[in-house]
Each structure stands twice: as C-alpha cells, then as structure tokens.
Amino acid sequence: xxxxxxxxxxxxxxxxxxxxxxxxxxxxxxxxxxxxxxxxxxxxxxxxxxxxxxxxxxxxxxxxxxxxxxxxxxxxxxxxxxxxxxxxxxxxxxxxxxxxxxxxxxxxxxxxxxxxxxxxxxxxxxxxxxxxxxxxxxxxxxxxxxxxxxxxxxxxxxxxxxxxxxxxxxxxxxxxxxxxxxxxxxxxxxxxxxxxxxxxxxxxxxxxxxxxxxxxx
Numbered sequence: 001x002x003x004x005x006x007x008x009x010x011x012x013x014x015x016x017x018x019x020x021x022x023x024x025x026x027x028x029x030x031x032x033x034x035x036x037x038x039x040x041x042x043x044x045x046x047x048x049x050x051x052x053x054x055x056x057x058x059x060x061x062x063x064x065x066x067x068x069x070x071x072x073x074x075x076x077x078x079x080x081x082x083x084x085x086x087x088x089x090x091x092x093x094x095x096x097x098x099x100x101x102x103x104x105x106x107x108x109x110x111x112x113x114x115x116x117x118x119x120x121x122x123x124x125x126x127x128x129x130x131x132x133x134x135x136x137x138x139x140x141x142x143x144x145x146x147x148x149x150x151x152x153x154x155x156x157x158x159x160x161x162x163x164x165x166x167x168x169x170x171x172x173x174x175x176x177x178x179x180x181x182x183x184x185x186x187x188x189x190x191x192x193x194x195x196x197x198x199x200x201x202x203x204x205x206x207x208x209x210x211x212x213x214x215x216x217x
Contacts, residue, residue, distance in 0.1 A: 024073050035073050037063040042084045047126025051081055051137045078138070085134045085141040088127050089148060095120040106160030107215065111207040114182050118199040121190035128191050150175045160214070167216045174213070181206055 026032045041062035045054040056077050060067045074080045099116035100109050121127060134142035153175035160166035189202045197205075 026073070031072075034063075034065055034069065037065060038070065038073060038080070039084055039087050041065075042080050043088070043124070043126050043130065046081065046084065046130050046133070050129070051077075051133050056080075081130075081134070082138050082141050084130060085138065085145060088124075088130060089145045091124070092117065092120060092127070092149070093152070106156065106163060106165040107207060107211060109156060109160075110178070110210055110214075111203050114185070114206055115199055115203040117182055118186055118190045118202060121186040122199070125191045128187060146179065150179055153178050157214070161216075164216060166214045170214065178210065181209070 026035050038059065041059045042054075044062055045059045049058075054077070056070055057067055059080070060070050070080075074083065095116045096113040099112040101112075104112065131142065131145060134145065150172065154171055157166055157170040157174060161168050161170055185202055185206055189197055189199070
C-alpha cells in the first residue's frame with residue numbers, strides 16, 4: 001500500500017527519533033539500517049510469541065544480525081520492547097499523517113486517518129498484540145501510546161471547531177471515545193480478517209456516526 005510504504009520509509013529515515021529513549025542512537029546509515037532490522041524482527045518475534053517467549057537470539061537471527069551486535073543498540077530485551085512500542089506508535093502517526101492532505105475538511109481528515117490506520121493494522125496485525133502486552137510488560141509505554149494518540153485527536157477536534165466545522169466544547173472525552181471506536185473497528189475488520197466490509201466502508205460508517213456528534217448544526 002502506498003501510504004504504508006511512505007510511512008515505513010519515513011520511519012527508516014528517522015528511526016532514532018522513535019527509539020531514542022531505549023536504543024543507543026546509531027550515527028551511521030549502516031547503523032540505522034541495522035536498528036531498523038532489529039525493530040522489524042522484534043515486531044515479528046513479539047507478535048508471534050509474546051514478550052516472555054521471545055528471545056534476543058531469535059530476534060537477531062530473524063534480523064540477520066550477529067548476537068553481539070544487539071547490545072550495540074539495546075541493553076536488554078525489555079529495552080528493545082519499549083523501543084518497539086515507541087516505534088510502532090510513530091509508524092501509526094506517520095501513516096495517518098501521510099493520508100491527510102491540505103484542503104481536507106475536519107470530518108474528511110478523521111475518515112482519512114481511520115482508513116490509513118485500518119490499512120496499517122491489516123498489514124501489521126502484530127501491533128495489537130504488542131501494544132496490548134505493553135500494558136503488563138511496560139505500563140508506562142502502554143499509557144503513553146494511548147495518551148499521545150488521544151492528544152492528537154484533541155488537537156484535531158479543536159482545530160475543526162476553530163474552523164467552524166465541529167461544534168464547540170469538544171475535547172478529551174470525545175477524543176478517547178473516538179480513539180476507542182477506531183481501535184475496535186481495526187480489531188474487528190482489519191486484524192481478525194473478517195473481510196465482509198472493506199476498509200473504505202468501515203471508515204465511511206464510522207464517519208457517519210461521528211458526523212452526528214461532531215458537526216456544528
């Protein structure tokens with residue numbers, strides 16, 4: 001998918017920004033590529049086995065990286081997991097932003113963002129298992145992931161209200177409710193693979209519901 005590829009390319013070019021809290025930031029292009037390989041391999045390993053059954057040696061084999069090289073970038077499996085949660089959050093953000101273009105209305109932006117997320121989740125089903133497991137492996141990362149997304153919803157709601165498209169008074173409550181709709185729409189229609197509805201149909205359906213509660217009358 002074009003938007004997902006764009007998101008991945010941007011994440012590759014700035015991977016240290018997403019992982020800098022728990023990865024040792026590489027200074028060379030080769031180092032950034034190796035870090036990207038480790039994060040991608042970790043997504044597969046944690047997504048398939050879960051945190052506790054995953055191993056550093058298996059992750060490095062998947063990445064095609066020497067075991068000793070792992071510790072050039074991470075101090076532990078826990079540090080890698082935290083960096084991966086941050087990296088996935090960044091990928092979700094970039095995927096949504098790449099779907100939004102200048103001139104879109106406020107409600108159109110929400111539809112485009114959800115559609116981008118549905119397509120991202122369909123291609124990266126492991127994101128749900130990894131984020132859910134973060135609640136128990138690293139609760140701070142789990143909370144930060146959702147609080148960061150909710151803050152972006154609040155910003156968009158307030159921007160839409162400032163332009164006279166959304167009603168006044170929208171804020172954190174509505175943001176968390178909208179995020180919940182998107183998360184569970186992605187689980188039902190993208191991750192579980194129940195293809196009775198296309199991503200476009202799902203995004204349009206959610207948008208119709210949002211229109212009833214958000215648009216200025």
